[in-house]
Amino acid sequence: MIEATVRVYGPLNDFLPPHRRQASWTRTVDGHPSVKDLIESLGVPHPEIDLVLANGASVTFDYVIQNGDRIAVFPRFAIFDIGTLTRVRPRPLEKIRFVADVHLGKLARHLRLAGLDTAYRDDADDAALAETADREKRILLTRDQGLLKRRTVAHGYFIRETHPHRQLVEVLRRFSPLDLQPFSRCLRCNDVLREVPKSAIDAALLPRTRQHYDRFEMCSGCGRVYWKGSHWTRLKHALAAAREEADRGAI
Numbered sequence: 434m435i436e437a438t439v440r441v442y443g444p445l446n447d448f449l450p451p452h453r454r455q456a457s458w459t460r461t462v463d464g465h466p467s468v469k470d471l472i473e474s475l476g477v478p479h480p481e482i483d484l485v486l487a488n489g490a491s492v493t494f495d496y497v498i499q500n501g502d503r504i505a506v507f508p509r510f511a512i513f514d515i516g517t518l519t520r521v522r523p524r525p526l527e528k529i530r531f532v533a534d535v536h537l538g539k540l541a542r543h544l545r546l547a548g549l550d551t552a553y554r555d556d557a558d559d560a561a562l563a564e565t566a567d568r569e570k571r572i573l574l575t576r577d578q579g580l581l582k583r584r585t586v587a588h589g590y591f592i593r594e595t596h597p598h599r600q601l602v603e604v605l606r607r608f609s610p611l612d613l614q615p616f617s618r619c620l621r622c623n624d625v626l627r628e629v630p631k632s633a634i635d636a637a638l639l640p641r642t643r644q645h646y647d648r649f650e651m652c653s654g655c656g657r658v659y660w661k662g663s664h665w666t667r668l669k670h671a672l673a674a675a676r677e678e679a680d681r682g683a684i
C-alpha cells in the first residue's frame with residue numbers, strides 16, 4: 434500500500450463528491466497505479482485534464498505513483514501558455530468537430546444550427562461513439578463519465594448542464610473561439626446546405642411557402658429543403674442569445 438496526496442483544480446472538482454472538492458487529500462492505493470488510473474478512480478475522465486504535476490514536475494499519464502507523491506491535476510484553460518509544459522495534452526485538432534452521445538440529440542441540433550459539424554445518431558452505443566471520435570478526430574460530447582474514460586477517447590468533454598439551451602452556451606463557452614456559420618448545416622443529418630433555385634423544388638412546396646419565399650437551400654445529404662420562415666427567425670434569436678451569454682461568461 435502506498436499513499437499519495439491529490440488535489441484537483443477548477444471545473445475538475447465537478448467530478449468529485451462535495452466533501453472532496455477544493456481540497457487536498459491523501460489517497461491510499463494498492464500496488465503502483467499509473468497517475469491516469471489514480472485520477473480516473475476519483476471520477477475525473479482523462480480528456481478533461483490538461484496538466485498533471487507530480488511533486489511539482491509535469492508528467493505523462495503513464496507516470497507510476499510513488500509513495501508520498503503530491504499529485505496536482507489541472508483542467509483545460511485553468512492556466513495559460515502551458516503548451517511547452519504539459520505532457521498529457523493530445524495533439525490539438527486541426528478543426529473543431531463534435532460527436533454527441535445518444536442523450537444529447539437536442540444539443541446536437543443546436544450545434545448544427547450554429548454551423549458546427551456534429552455527428553449524432555440516436556442508436557450509437559458507447560463503442561461506436563468512441564470509435565467515431567477517434568477515427569474522425571471529433572470531440573466526444575457526453576454526460577457519461579465512463580465513456581470519457583475509454584482509452585481511445587483523446588478529445589472529449591463532459592457536459593455539465595442538463596437543459597439543451599444551457600448546454601449550447603456551455604459548449605460555445607468551453608470551446609471559444611469557434612468559427613460559427615449559422616444555418617449552413619442540415620439539422621437532421623449534419624450535411625452542408627447548398628442554395629437551390631426555386632424552380633427546382635417548386636412542385637414540392639406548399640402554396641403558402643411558394644407564395645412568400647424565394648430563396649431556398651437544400652441539404653446535400655438527405656435533400657431536406659430549408660427557407661427563412663418564422664421557425665428560422667425563432668432559431669436565429671435563440672442562437673444569438675446563446676452566443677451573447679457564452680461571450681459574457683468566457684474566460
Ligand SMILES: [Zn+2]
Binds near residue numbers: 619654
Ligand atoms: Zn440532411
